[in-house]
Amino acid sequence: MVYHHKDSIRDVLEAYYKMNAPIGLVPTMGALHHGHLELIARSQAENAITIISIFVNPTQFDNAGDLEKYPRTLEQDVAMIKELAGNFIVFNPSPEHLYEDDVRSQSYDFGGIEKEMEGAHRTGHFDGVGTVLSLFFKALKPTNAYFGEKDFQQLQIVRKLVEIESLPVTIVGCPIVREESGLAMSSRNKRLNETELEEATLLHKTLLGATERFESHTIEELKKWAIHEFEKNPNIQLEYFEIAEADTLTSVSEKKKNTQYRVFLAAFVGPVRLIDNMALN
Ligand code: PAF
Numbered sequence: 001m002v003y004h005h006k007d008s009i010r011d012v013l014e015a016y017y018k019m020n021a022p023i024g025l026v027p028t029m030g031a032l033h034h035g036h037l038e039l040i041a042r043s044q045a046e047n048a049i050t051i052i053s054i055f056v057n058p059t060q061f062d063n064a065g066d067l068e069k070y071p072r073t074l075e076q077d078v079a080m081i082k083e084l085a086g087n088f089i090v091f092n093p094s095p096e097h098l099y100e101d102d103v104r105s106q107s108y109d110f111g112g113i114e115k116e117m118e119g120a121h122r123t124g125h126f127d128g129v130g131t132v133l134s135l136f137f138k139a140l141k142p143t144n145a146y147f148g149e150k151d152f153q154q155l156q157i158v159r160k161l162v163e164i165e166s167l168p169v170t171i172v173g174c175p176i177v178r179e180e181s182g183l184a185m186s187s188r189n190k191r192l193n194e195t196e197l198e199e200a201t202l203l204h205k206t207l208l209g210a211t212e213r214f215e216s217h218t219i220e221e222l223k224k225w226a227i228h229e230f231e232k233n234p235n236i237q238l239e240y241f242e243i244a245e246a247d248t249l250t251s252v253s254e255k256k257k258n259t260q261y262r263v264f265l266a267a268f269v270g271p272v273r274l275i276d277n278m279a280l281n
Contacts (some may be wrong), residue, residue: 002078002090006098006139009051009091013140021048025142025169027133030054031071031187032080035177039146042174044086051140052081053091055098059105060128066273071190091140098135105131110160113249117242117264118153118275129154130161137167145169150176150184152262152277153249176276178204184276191272199235200269206230206241207278210263214280219243219253222263230267239266239273243280 003009016023024043028036036052043050054077061067074092081088095103105127108114114126137145147155155173162169177185182204183197192200206226213222223241230238242251246260255261261280266273 001088002074002092004092004094004097006093009089009140012089013049013051016049017141019048022143023047023141024050025053025136025140025145026050027053027055027136027145027147028077029056029070029187030077031073031190032077033177033185033187033189035148035150035185037080037084038177039148039174040081040088041084041086042172043144043146044084044088046172047144048087050086050088051091051142052077052088053136053140055091055093055095055132057128057132058095058103059099059131060125062123062125069191071187091136098132098139106134108161108164110157110164113153113156113160116153116244116249116251117240118266121239121266126154126157129157133158133161134165134167137162137165137169142169144172146172146174148174148176150186150276152264156247156249182208184274186274188272188274192269196235196269196272199233200274202229202233202236203265203267203274203276206265207263207276210243211278211280214261214263219255226265235270237268239268241265246279 024047026039026043040050040052054074056070058067078090105124108127108130119126147158159171162171181201183200206229210222226241230236242264243261244251246262262277263280264277266275
């Protein structure tokens, strides 16, 4: 059920290719949580088989410490997927095998989206994401691939990737899954202690506050307000708070009529970097 080699997983998929049966792919870096399980369940409902890739992709990390500390819990992950009782296989290659001994990113032009927000703060991040997903899509040939909107910018990058490389896969975006506290589910939450988990709810509270104030405040006022909210808690460092057009992800300083906006933020809670976002109108 867990495959480490492209050839052996393709042997299983061959029967599905022949029958033209839809194959779902849920790309993950493991340390699965309920957000991932929602993506897997949706894929299982819409496809004959679901591949869950569990691969901590070295080329998308710009910080060696972050890569090293990323939680790796393969056995636990597989047990969680089994509980869903749908048809699945897991793909868990080594970096050397997946990248054919050349563990490096390609350089992509995603039309500028890659330079905003996460791209501006994590050098080479989206080149790494684009490279690994292109390898997965080409090796596994899924019909549909599922991504959470917590990484909204990543979702837009993936849509652009399949357009640029003319890959025959449908990209499905799925809503953010939150803890009862409002905290967006993330594998990184596993690194937070109890106090930090409570403090981290500031991210969601600030997004909600921004949606409530969106009509009555200018963008500049909203930014000042958000920065002030974060300054009240010295254990949380706001990295960015941006309001961007939902389709181009260009950060804006003024609102235009008939335009959809989203608010995005990234913050360090203690040593752990978290991101979140929300539709504004
Ligand atoms: O969102 C993630 O977990 C990763 O960026 C992804 C899409 C699995 C690529 O490594």
